[in-house]
Amino acid sequence: MPRKIRNTLALAVLGLLLERPMHPYEMAATLRERHKGSTFKINPGSLYDTVEALAKHRWIEPVETVREGNRPERTVYAHTELGRQEFVAWLDELVREPVAEYPKFVAAVSYLGALGPDRAADALEERARHLAERIDGADTALAETVGKGAPRLFMIEVEFVRHAWQAELDWARDTAAEIRSGSLPWPENF
Amino acid sequence: MPRKIRNTLALAVLGLLLERPMHPYEMAATLRERHKGSTFKINPGSLYDTVEALAKHRWIEPVETVREGNRPERTVYAHTELGRQEFVAWLDELVREPVAEYPKFVAAVSYLGALGPDRAADALEERARHLAERIDGADTALAETVGKGAPRLFMIEVEFVRHAWQAELDWARDTAAEIRSGSLPWPENF
DNA sequence: CGCCGTATAGTCGGTTCCGACTAATAGGGA
DNA sequence: TCCCTATTAGTCGGAACCGACTATACGGCG
Numbered sequence: 001m002p003r004k005i006r007n008t009l010a011l012a013v014l015g016l017l018l019e020r021p022m023h024p025y026e027m028a029a030t031l032r033e034r035h036k037g038s039t040f041k042i043n044p045g046s047l048y049d050t051v052e053a054l055a056k057h058r059w060i061e062p063v064e065t066v067r068e069g070n071r072p073e074r075t076v077y078a079h080t081e082l083g084r085q086e087f088v089a090w091l092d093e094l095v096r097e098p099v100a101e102y103p104k105f106v107a108a109v110s111y112l113g114a115l116g117p118d119r120a121a122d123a124l125e126e127r128a129r130h131l132a133e134r135i136d137g138a139d140t141a142l143a144e145t146v147g148k149g150a151p152r153l154f155m156i157e158v159e160f161v162r163h164a165w166q167a168e169l170d171w172a173r174d175t176a177a178e179i180r181s182g183s184l185p186w187p188e189n190f
Numbered sequence: 191m192p193r194k195i196r197n198t199l200a201l202a203v204l205g206l207l208l209e210r211p212m213h214p215y216e217m218a219a220t221l222r223e224r225h226k227g228s229t230f231k232i233n234p235g236s237l238y239d240t241v242e243a244l245a246k247h248r249w250i251e252p253v254e255t256v257r258e259g260n261r262p263e264r265t266v267y268a269h270t271e272l273g274r275q276e277f278v279a280w281l282d283e284l285v286r287e288p289v290a291e292y293p294k295f296v297a298a299v300s301y302l303g304a305l306g307p308d309r310a311a312d313a314l315e316e317r318a319r320h321l322a323e324r325i326d327g328a329d330t331a332l333a334e335t336v337g338k339g340a341p342r343l344f345m346i347e348v349e350f351v352r353h354a355w356q357a358e359l360d361w362a363r364d365t366a367a368e369i370r371s372g373s374l375p376w377p378e379n380f
Numbered sequence: 381c382g383c384c385g386t387a388t389a390g391t392c393g394g395t396t397c398c399g400a401c402t403a404a405t406a407g408g409g410a
Numbered sequence: 411t412c413c414c415t416a417t418t419a420g421t422c423g424g425a426a427c428c429g430a431c432t433a434t435a436c437g438g439c440g
Binding site: 006007041043044045046049050053 | 429
């Protein structure tokens, strides 16, 4: 039987609840505060759906419903023992086994020919510039975090995406250069 | 106004119809034949939905409904001029502008700490082995295609994913080594 | 002290996506 | 010739996902 919950936002929720009980809105705020907005797609609708699904499977449980001042009620959740176990097992699996992900860029590259050589090279060079900016942003975020004395492990995924972006940038530049130089020949039927 | 159709399968459909008219089932078969099954997620349900959406927006049009022998009716579609234009514009945009994609591995890495150092290093090393296999597979596919005299451009996206996998593999091995050597310190609270 | 922008907290309806299932035919072997 | 399997072609109901929208409260400023 495949895993019952696939949305990775559930992973974020579990991770947070392992620290301490929280209500959904607080989860979203905490994730954003920690720069996790680019790791997880934090959409209110998805978040509440996910929390509900986790509760249904008993990976988390509502622990109290508080009302502070006259603000709307908030349901605070905590992880269960089952949730803690599933979290680690899921994590382990996600790291061990690469899964197919169909990124949009790959789809586009597969029809690169349709742009014609000049436009394709232009587009790749522009992408390279955008990637360079993002890499700068990642470096800044990393330096800032290390500066505040936080352990590297807290931003390890940023190190990874930085590495991945660098590789993509290199490929984009090299491929653009190959197109410009003519060493990547362009067939007629495009 | 954002793009009306986001599913990249629509890109594949348009790309095929620019070659010649086809019916949906034939599109799926053709894509699989060309090893595009790892670039596009070809699911029958999604495919028929996508074709319908494309027709609704007049990017493609039904050109005939044939019945061969006693087989069920098949609706053959062709691209429209609007479809051809949108295809190229969309392609251009997808190549130029990196978009956030939230891959599962990044999500998992962001909680790598929860695995503990030994298990994390194990998991990363296993991933590296899986990636090495995939890279071999990509090399085989590339060699085969070039051997058949097909232009490199037809498999350019395979060159890209091969490059991306290699970068991921390098990172996984390096990070595992850093964990093993203790140069990536592990905080207590995990 | 009334007004406005921002933060808090979440709802809801629609679209998209998925994959198990259906159904018919062609081809091959016993 | 009859059955079995593979191939052809597509349907359908439900799960997942999204993001615009709602509603209240707080704090500062003129």
